[in-house]
Amino acid sequence: MKSLKCKSLEFLLNHTKTGDVASDVNAETIERRSFSPKKIKIFSSKYTSIEDCPEYKFKYDQEAQKLLPDIINNQVQRIIPGGERSQGDKQTFLMRRNIGVVFSGGPAPGGHNVIAGLYDEIKNYNCQSKVFGFLMGPDGLIESKYIEITQSLVDAYRNMGGFSMIKTGRTKIDSKNKMELSLKTCVELELDGLVVIGGDDSNTNAAFLAQRFKSAGIKVIGVPKTIDGDIQVQTDDKEILLAISFGFHSAARAFSQNISNLTSDAGSDVKYWHICKVMGRVASHLTLECAFQTHANLSLIGEELADYTDLKRIEKAKKNGRIDYTAYGMTLRHLSRLICDTIVRRAAAGKNFGVMILPEGILESLNEIQVLIIKLNKIIADYNRIHDNDFHTSFPILTDKLEHLRRQARGLGDRDKFPIWNLRDDDLFNQLPLFFQEGLLTERDTHGNFQFSQIKTEKIIMDMVKEYLSVLKEQGKYKIGIERSYYKAIMENTKLMPDKFIKAIFRNPDDKYLLIKESIISLKILKQTLINKEVIGPDDALPEPVVRIFKKSDPEFKTQTHFYGYDGRGSDPTHFDCNYTYNLGMIAFHLIANEATGQMAGIKNLEKKFDKWEPIGIPIAKLMHLEERKGKLELVIEKSLVDLNSNTFRIFKALRDEWMAAESNQDRYRRPGPVRFTGTAEEDRPITLMLNSI
Numbered sequence: 001m002k003s004l005k006c007k008s009l010e011f012l013l014n015h016t017k018t019g020d021v022a023s024d025v026n027a028e029t030i031e032r033r034s035f036s037p038k039k040i041k042i043f044s045s046k047y048t049s050i051e052d053c054p055e056y057k058f059k060y061d062q063e064a065q066k067l068l069p070d071i072i073n074n075q076v077q078r079i080i081p082g083g084e085r086s087q088g089d090k091q092t093f094l095m096r097r098n099i100g101v102v103f104s105g106g107p108a109p110g111g112h113n114v115i116a117g118l119y120d121e122i123k124n125y126n127c128q129s130k131v132f133g134f135l136m137g138p139d140g141l142i143e144s145k146y147i148e149i150t151q152s153l154v155d156a157y158r159n160m161g162g163f164s165m166i167k168t169g170r171t172k173i174d175s176k177n178k179m180e181l182s183l184k185t186c187v188e189l190e191l192d193g194l195v196v197i198g199g200d201d202s203n204t205n206a207a208f209l210a211q212r213f214k215s216a217g218i219k220v221i222g223v224p225k226t227i228d229g230d231i232q233v234q235t236d237d238k239e240i241l242l243a244i245s246f247g248f249h250s251a252a253r254a255f256s257q258n259i260s261n262l263t264s265d266a267g268s269d270v271k272y273w274h275i276c277k278v279m280g281r282v283a284s285h286l287t288l289e290c291a292f293q294t295h296a297n298l299s300l301i302g303e304e305l306a307d308y309t310d311l312k313r314i315e316k317a318k319k320n321g322r323i324d325y326t327a328y329g330m331t332l333r334h335l336s337r338l339i340c341d342t343i344v345r346r347a348a349a350g351k352n353f354g355v356m357i358l359p360e361g362i363l364e365s366l367n368e369i370q371v372l373i374i375k376l377n378k379i380i381a382d383y384n385r386i387h388d389n390d391f392h393t394s395f396p397i398l399t400d401k402l403e404h405l406r407r408q409a410r411g412l413g414d415r416d417k418f419p420i421w422n423l424r425d426d427d428l429f430n431q432l433p434l435f436f437q438e439g440l441l442t443e444r445d446t447h448g449n450f451q452f453s454q455i456k457t458e459k460i461i462m463d464m465v466k467e468y469l470s471v472l473k474e475q476g477k478y479k480i481g482i483e484r485s486y487y488k489a490i491m492e493n494t495k496l497m498p499d500k501f502i503k504a505i506f507r508n509p510d511d512k513y514l515l516i517k518e519s520i521i522s523l524k525i526l527k528q529t530l531i532n533k534e535v536i537g538p539d540d541a542l543p544e545p546v547v548r549i550f551k552k553s554d555p556e557f558k559t560q561t562h563f564y565g566y567d568g569r570g571s572d573p574t575h576f577d578c579n580y581t582y583n584l585g586m587i588a589f590h591l592i593a594n595e596a597t598g599q600m601a602g603i604k605n606l607e608k609k610f611d612k613w614e615p616i617g618i619p620i621a622k623l624m625h626l627e628e629r630k631g632k633l634e635l636v637i638e639k640s641l642v643d644l645n646s647n648t649f650r651i652f653k654a655l656r657d658e659w660m661a662a663e664s665n666q667d668r669y670r671r672p673g674p675v676r677f678t679g680t681a682e683e684d685r686p687i688t689l690m691l692n693s694i
């Protein structure tokens with residue numbers, strides 16, 4: 001035998017091949033870093049101006065007028081070519097500037113390109129200008145922790161995912177002290193402007209910073225980031241100004257690739273239901289996009305569940321002169337029935353497998369759970385206020401928290417006359433699994449949002465589904481359909497006459513998929529039925545093919561659960577997001593250079609071809625409304641939910657039965673493939689965006 005000569009480790013480590021393949025920087029990274037996003041045409045003109053667009057109107061909240069008086073009258077601003085400017089104007093445009101930038105909230109693909117666009121543009125006008133990146137999100141601003149962004153830093157992160165260049169955080173600038181410290185940092189750095197890259201809560205922060213910094217002459221511009229896709233802006237006349245936040249497309253594509261891989265697995269080994277929970281704590285935009293990308297068998301849209309009304313119950317109560325408030329909105333039990341219905345129907349068509357997508361915030365769409373969340377927020381906020389102590393510190397363990405709630409229900413609480421936590425709440429709460437009770441009682445994030453990503457939503461729902469499926473199985477309603485041709489073939493193979501047995505065994509003998517009668521739930525009953533129908537004699541054994549068919553029709557419900565969130569929000573951006581974010585960075589610069597503040601950088605016509613993209617500034621204060629947060633009403637940017645009247649949702653509703661494939665039709669899975677940087681798919685944009693623009 002030829003002996004293999006063992007190479008020394010030193011030789012291996014120094015080998016060029018090792019260097020090539022084990023390097024941190026691979027071909028994809030090199031390609032990404034060297035990609036130059038397209039620039040909106042306006043940015044090739046020497047200077048820009050901004051013009052107010054009073055035709056875009058918004059009804060705004062009185063509270064916003066009260067709290068943000070200096071920016072509430074901002075209009076939508078269009079960035080236009082500047083033409084020939086006066087000497088003075090040119091000087092202002094070309095002056096040396098310092099601009100700060102901060103990431104805030106969860107990462108979203110494309111964030112680094114916002115910094116790249118801002119950096120390239122500021123240096124383009126004056127190479128002495130500087131960009132400072134605040135570290136770890138708003139904490140960096142408050143604690144004056146920052147770095148100067150350099151060319152090499154920007155080049156290392158161009159078109160790359162994550163927010164790792166300067167990191168991010170969720171701190172809310174919600175006190176006078178934090179606000180003043182942030183101002184101090186910006187004044188000390190002699191900032192002309194600050195760019196806040198964040199979601200709805202962070203843009204809310206940006207509006208308050210803009211208001212406070214106005215007198216100091218520091219402009220504050222927000223940038224719409226969030227994979228959840230819930231920052232979208234429409235005017236009162238339904239004109240779309242901002243179709244989607246950045247990061248949504250990349251995250252949805254990353255999730256969809258994985259989900260689509262599961263559709264091919266499910267359709268191959270035909271034994272699992274894959275339950276895919278995808279991020280999106282309030283809005284179900286990501287679920288809807290993934291549904292279109294993959295054609296999964298069942299996708300649940302929270303907004304639709306929240307809108308559900310049980311007409312039968314409403315009518316029944318009406319006849320008795322009552323209003324049944326519980327008929328509005330779906331219950332957890334009802335939701336599990338709805339899911340079971342799909343599972344049972346697919347099984348009847350021979351498919352005891354499938355792929356289901358749930359938004360992570362689905363439970364909040366259920367009226368009864370939302371009520372619990374709001375009540376708990378209020379109880380916790382009241383406790384903190386009355387006792388001047390933190391609820392979670394006073395009651396660190398679940399049993400103590402529960403005891404506090406029970407005291408409330410018994411009328412012994414802080415507001416004993418009319419306790420908001422009543423015995424009915426207590427009952428419902430006690431029916432929930434312990435880990436969910438604990439989840440409902442955990443601390444909200446700094447912005448007062450319920451932390452759905454920490455809760456195993458899918459487990460709660462699927463446990464109920466499993467429980468109900470076993471009831472349906474006992475009732476003989478959950479069965480796997482047997483293909484007629486298969487039944488015939490195996491009967492004939494053993495010289496049995498299929499027609500002799502078919503009516504005795506099956507409830508639908510003429511259909512393509514045969515379903516064993518509901519009453520036949522065991523082999524014993526099957527035998528008795530055949531004897532009763534005189535198909536076999538009392539002393540005969542059950543024919544082997546009949547036993548085989550019975551066993552084949554007996555379903556086992558097996559699931560695999562998956563959570564798609566952190567993986568997708570850390571993915572590298574798609575071409576769409578690379579171009580989008582790079583231009584957002586440039587827009588932020590041009591808004592600041594043109595003295596705008598309290599605006600969110602945006603691009604109109606995102607749903608159209610790139611040459612139609614229009615850079616704009618959107619007045620943040622006008623997007624705000626009052627919302628319950630930690631038991632109090634707070635002024636925040638209103639989240640955009642899935643519009644049930646939108647083209648996308650209507651098309652989804654029309655197609656979902658086909659994707660469910662609960663009849664004898666084939667599954668219609670779609671393969672979106674991975675996020676690619678080259679090839680023809682590179683120009684893709686979110687499907688939901690394209691449908692809405694029809």
Ligand code: FBP
Pocket residue numbers: 104105106107108199200225226227228279280281360445452453569
């Ligand atoms: P943003 O609103 O900051 O964009 O974050 C959204 C999100 O990705 C949600 O989809 C998810 O529920 C949440 O962040 C998770 O937050 P955390 O980073 O605190 O786990």
